[in-house]
Amino acid sequence: MINPKSGFLTDNNIILATDFYELTMCAGYFQYNLENSIDDQNDTSTFELFVRKLPRNRNYLIFAGLEQVIHYLQNARFNERTIEYFRSREVFKNIDPKFFDEYLPNFKFDLDVWSIPEGQFFFPNEPIMRIEGPTFQAQLAETYILNVITYQTVVASKASRIRNIAGNRIIVDFGTRRSHSPLAGVYAARASYIAGFNGTSNCLADLELGIKASGTMAHSWVQRFPTELESFKAFYKIYGKNSILLIDTYDIKKGTLNACKTAKDIKGVRIDSGDLVENSKIVRKILDENGLKNAIITLSSDLNEHKIKDLIEKGAPADAFGVGTEMVTSRD
Secondary structure (H helix, E strand, O other), rough: OOOOOOOOOOOOHHOOOOOOOHHHHHHHHHHHHHHOOHHHHHHHEEEOOOOOOOOOOOOEOOOOOHHHHHHHHHOOOOHHHHHHHHHHHHHHOOOHHHHHHHHHOOOOOEEEEOOOOOEEEOOOOOOOOEEEEEEEHHHHHHOOOOOOOHHHHEEEEEHHHHHHHHHHEEEOOOOOHHOHHHHHHHHHHHHHOHHHHHHHHHHHHHHHHOOEOOOOOHHHHHHHHOOOHHHHHHHHHHHHOOOEEEEOOHOOOOOHHHHHOOHHHHHHHEEEEOOHHHHHHHHHHHHHOOOOOEEEEEEEEOOOOOHHHHHHHOEEOOOOEEEEEEHHHOOO
């Protein structure tokens, strides 16, 4: 492939992360006001964001995404490239050249924003955000605001349900590889953190947002070595007491024993398959019998609030949960 493109958002193109009809309306507002001698600053509108009804499996929602909205409103600008995109479309041929030559180069958002705080729960038919200002500006911001708020609120609402069930246990976002895009992975990490998660596997969320990233190892690490024990020892040699060893690649009992043979001060083990209740009980017993009573057990494998509730009620000795697909896609 020649000259592949990432398609990523940047501050240089974010102004066009919108629906085309926002552009046709905005250009239309400008042309109408120009022809009717209406000052754009006096042509104001108010937009309110709310939901009409709750999703089928939700009894509340958690608000998230406000920070990205504010960043957009403070930084989104038209530049030579985005103006030329606008100008080049045939549909805008009747728009006065002043729009492209004078208005857009000097455009910036100057809107009043009222919002509930991130992390607050809300219900249908109550405004959670109000945007007020020049109609052109308020209209142009609509699509981006809806996109950012909707996805992060979906994830935060799901994550909140998981946190409520898990109690004080550690919960980490493992969802990046299952999210709908790399950017969605960052937003999911952020939204789940707002809802009470302890951290994420997403390194970019750590770098850009300060949400602590952590991780263990994959089955591919274990399979890379001649034996499971060798893979554990190699990992421990590098990461020491911070090591969390993945023990279910071959046999859960043998994997746990190999973890015990590796070192007595490993941080813990992770189970990612099989009967998590039965396996975690077996693992806890083996760890305790071999002097690793402080080693934590992390469970993962398509977990959600219902599965975690079942694990807890059945006595699974889990100290932490890794939650991914079910949260970032909000499958239900």
